[in-house]
Amino acid sequence: MGGHHMGPRGGSRRWGPFEVRWEVSDEGRGGRGRGRGRMFDGGELRLVLLKLIADQPRHGYDLIREIEELTGGAYAPSPGVVYPTITLLSDMGLIEEQVAEGAKKLFAVTEAGAAHLAENQEQVDALFARLAEVGAQRERTDVAPVRRAMHNLRSVLQHRLMREDIEGDAQHEIAALLDEVAQKIERLK
Known part of the structure; x- marks a missing residue:
C-alpha cells in the first residue's frame, strides 16, 4: 500500500500509483477539513459515483457530501470534477435523470449501470475500502482536542508566570507538574 506522512497540518498516503493528500485546516478544530489533490x-470516480447513485437516487451536491462523509471530512471532490463525471455517466447510459421537484437534477442507475457495477464489483469494493481508510486515518490523526488543551495550558502558564507574586516554590511546583504530565504522556500506548 505504501508509506504515510503526517505533518502538523495534514498528510499524504500512497495507494498504488496514486497519492492522496489531505489537510487539517483551521476549521478542523471542530469543523471540517477539505481534501487536497x-x-x-476519472474511471475510479465514475465507479464511486455510480455505486452511490445505485444505492439511492442522488443529485450532484449529495454525491459530494456523501463522499466527504465517508472520509470523515478529509476529502470532498470538487463540483468541477463531479458534475462532468455525472454528465459522462449519463451519456454512457449508466444513469438517467429522474423527475425531481426543485432545480436539482436527481439521477438513478439504469440496468446498464447496475450491470457495469456488477462487472466491476471487486474494484468498487477496493475504492470504497480506500474511502474508509482515509476516514479512519482522519479519525486517528485528528489532533484538535490536543491543540485545544495545549492552547489552554499555554494561556494558564502565561497568566500564572506573569504574576509578580508567584514565588520560587510555586515555580518549582509548576515545573514538577509539567514534568509529571510529560512522563505520563510518554508512557501512553
Whole structure:
C-alpha cells in the first residue's frame, strides 16, 4: 500500500500509483477539513459515483457530501470534477435523470449501470475500502482536542508566570507538574 506522512497540518498516503493528500485546516478544530489533490482517476470516480447513485437516487451536491462523509471530512471532490463525471455517466447510459421537484437534477442507475457495477464489483469494493481508510486515518490523526488543551495550558502558564507574586516554590511546583504530565504522556500506548 505504501508509506504515510503526517505533518502538523495534514498528510499524504500512497495507494498504488496514486497519492492522496489531505489537510487539517483551521476549521478542523471542530469543523471540517477539505481534501487536497486527487483521490481518484476519472474511471475510479465514475465507479464511486455510480455505486452511490445505485444505492439511492442522488443529485450532484449529495454525491459530494456523501463522499466527504465517508472520509470523515478529509476529502470532498470538487463540483468541477463531479458534475462532468455525472454528465459522462449519463451519456454512457449508466444513469438517467429522474423527475425531481426543485432545480436539482436527481439521477438513478439504469440496468446498464447496475450491470457495469456488477462487472466491476471487486474494484468498487477496493475504492470504497480506500474511502474508509482515509476516514479512519482522519479519525486517528485528528489532533484538535490536543491543540485545544495545549492552547489552554499555554494561556494558564502565561497568566500564572506573569504574576509578580508567584514565588520560587510555586515555580518549582509548576515545573514538577509539567514534568509529571510529560512522563505520563510518554508512557501512553
